[in-house]
Amino acid sequence: MDIVVSAVGGLFSVGLCLATQPRSFEGRMPRRPPRLPPLLAEFDDDERDAVLGANRAFYRAFSDRDFEAMDRIWAASGAVICLHPGQSPLIDRAEIMASWRAIMNHPKAPRVHCVGEWVTGRPGLALVVCREILPQGQLMATNSFTRQNDGWRMIGHHSGPVPSIEVAQASWGGERKSMELPASS
Numbered sequence: 001m002d003i004v005v006s007a008v009g010g011l012f013s014v015g016l017c018l019a020t021q022p023r024s025f026e027g028r029m030p031r032r033p034p035r036l037p038p039l040l041a042e043f044d045d046d047e048r049d050a051v052l053g054a055n056r057a058f059y060r061a062f063s064d065r066d067f068e069a070m071d072r073i074w075a076a077s078g079a080v081i082c083l084h085p086g087q088s089p090l091i092d093r094a095e096i097m098a099s100w101r102a103i104m105n106h107p108k109a110p111r112v113h114c115v116g117e118w119v120t121g122r123p124g125l126a127l128v129v130c131r132e133i134l135p136q137g138q139l140m141a142t143n144s145f146t147r148q149n150d151g152w153r154m155i156g157h158h159s160g161p162v163p164s165i166e167v168a169q170a171s172w173g174g175e176r177k178s179m180e181l182p183a184s185s
Contacts, residue, residue, distance in 0.1 A: 043121040051119055051126040051145055054152040058143065059114045059132075065104040071097055075146060075153035083158040085139060110134045114141070121145075126152065131165070138164050 054073065061069035074080060074096065082096040083089050084103075090096045103109050114130040121127065124147045132139040144156030 043123065043126070047121065047123075047126070047147075048119050051121060051128060051152050052117060054145055054154065055114065055117060055119075055128045055130070055143055058154060058157075059112060062100075062104070063111045063113060065109065067101050067104055070100050070104070073154050075148060075155050078146070079155065081156045081158075083160075085160050110136065123147070131162075132159060138162060 057069065058073050060066070061073060074093065076093075079091070080093050080096060081089055081091050082099065084099060087099075090099055112132050112134055114132055117128055117130045119126060119128050126145045126147075128141075128143045128145070130141055130143070132141050138161075139159045140162045141157065141159040143154060143158075145152045146155045147153075
């Protein structure tokens with residue numbers, strides 16, 4: 001066994017160099033079982049309800065064209081992303097909020113409501129996948145939320161076109177559990 005000292009760019013490293021062949025530990029050391037992800041149970045019903053409340057507040061702000069409420073829903077700091085259908089991703093909060101202001105101020109901005117919310121999460125992070133119903137069609141959205149000191153805040157919104165529920169069911173070739181459409185108003 002030799003002691004090796006090497007200098008690279010002013011940094012020194014001290015290590016041991018074995019003069020013998022490298023040894024394999026395969027078969028000698030017991031393998032540790034793989035770590036399992038945290039249980040979904042850690043994301044309890046109260047957290048799930050709080051995330052659904054934040055998601056519904058997002059759609060209420062959108063439909064009511066309430067920019068101040070929309071601004072409160074989005075996380076004030078940290079990484080955020082917004083992908084409006086057919087548009088480039090926005091990753092700057094100021095750009096995201098400017099896009100929402102422009103959408104809400106447009107006279108032909110659609111009223112949107114959400115159905116079929118599906119929620120999953122871990123402590124501090126949650127995803128909601130839902131169908132957005134518009135007068136001219138339907139979109140699927142994934143909304144990402146993070147738990148902050150003042151509650152669940154949106155950090156991501158990604159929405160894109162999909163076939164309507166009726167068209168999608170026909171393409172499945174049979175009966176399949178689907179999301180309920182709201183009653184026409």
